[in-house]
Amino acid sequence: MFTIALIASKAQQTSQPMSAFPITLLQLTDTHLCANPEVLLKGVATRCALEQVIAAAAGELADITAVLVTGDVAHDGSAAAYRQFERAIAVFEAPVYCIPGNHDDPALMGEILGPDSVRWPVEVGLGDWQVLLLNSHVTEREGGELSSAELRRLEAVLQRSEAAHVLIVVHHPPVAVGSRWLDDIGLANGEALFEVARRDGRVRGILWGHIHQQFEGERDGIKLMGTPSTCVQFAPRRADFAVDGQQPPAYRWLRLHADGCIDSEVRWVDAALC
Numbered sequence: 001m002f003t004i005a006l007i008a009s010k011a012q013q014t015s016q017p018m019s020a021f022p023i024t025l026l027q028l029t030d031t032h033l034c035a036n037p038e039v040l041l042k043g044v045a046t047r048c049a050l051e052q053v054i055a056a057a058a059g060e061l062a063d064i065t066a067v068l069v070t071g072d073v074a075h076d077g078s079a080a081a082y083r084q085f086e087r088a089i090a091v092f093e094a095p096v097y098c099i100p101g102n103h104d105d106p107a108l109m110g111e112i113l114g115p116d117s118v119r120w121p122v123e124v125g126l127g128d129w130q131v132l133l134l135n136s137h138v139t140e141r142e143g144g145e146l147s148s149a150e151l152r153r154l155e156a157v158l159q160r161s162e163a164a165h166v167l168i169v170v171h172h173p174p175v176a177v178g179s180r181w182l183d184d185i186g187l188a189n190g191e192a193l194f195e196v197a198r199r200d201g202r203v204r205g206i207l208w209g210h211i212h213q214q215f216e217g218e219r220d221g222i223k224l225m226g227t228p229s230t231c232v233q234f235a236p237r238r239a240d241f242a243v244d245g246q247q248p249p250a251y252r253w254l255r256l257h258a259d260g261c262i263d264s265e266v267r268w269v270d271a272a273l274c
């Protein structure tokens with residue numbers, strides 16, 4: 001509870017006036033940085049991979065409105081890993097919004113990254129769109145859950161928001177992704193999230209990390225997007241944990257349109273030198 005309270009204390013409501021659509025978002029997820037940048041995670045140097053992903057994304061997307069970082073920033077929850085991340089994202093002029101994953105230490109993460117380098121918003125207003133970042137971190141558990149306080153907050157933000165469209169961002173997937181071991185450690189109360197979204201009627205997309213593979217789907221008219229890691233990927237449709245050695249690091253871009261449509265693609269990055 002302490003860590004969640006700390007994040008909430010750093011939370012802010014951010015509103016950016018938008019004059020032009022589409023809104024371009026860059027998602028980076030599961031960077032898994034370690035205190036020692038030379039350490040390999042399943043054969044991948046995670047800091048090197050992140051730097052190459054950022055270079056590729058910055059080269060492709062000249063018009064980034066905001067960067068969304070969806071958790072597992074540090075593999076080891078160390079202060080040194082968060083400082084490396086802070087240096088790596090300094091290249092972005094756009095604001096960077098960040099939520100914790102199961103590997104993170106939310107209190108330490110907030111202490112080092114927020115509020116100057118990374119913002120800890122509960123809600124980001126981008127023109128007609130409301131982007132809502134949810135904290136699904138549960139201390140010492142791999143799986144995630146939205147606390148009753150977080151669900152109440154979600155409902156309260158939706159109630160007072162005048163936005164026409166909503167994008168929800170969370171670390172853990174609210175639906176099964178087809179791998180038993182991952183589905184056992186997803187968002188325990190994903191149905192509660194869908195219930196709120198259905199009642200509200202303005203949620204156009206849900207975006208997550210955690211699964212280290214690409215997922216595209218739709219439910220109740222809501223676009224569902226799971227994004228590969230900036231480092232190691234997991235093999236899809238497996239009963240037990242398995243690394244996918246064939247897939248390189250990746251990022252995802254999203255374009256939010258005035259009519260509520262979301263265009264999005266995953267970009268794989270050749271980081272062979274890492």
Ligand SMILES: [Fe+2]
Pocket residue numbers: 030032072101103210211212
């Ligand atoms: Fe991860």
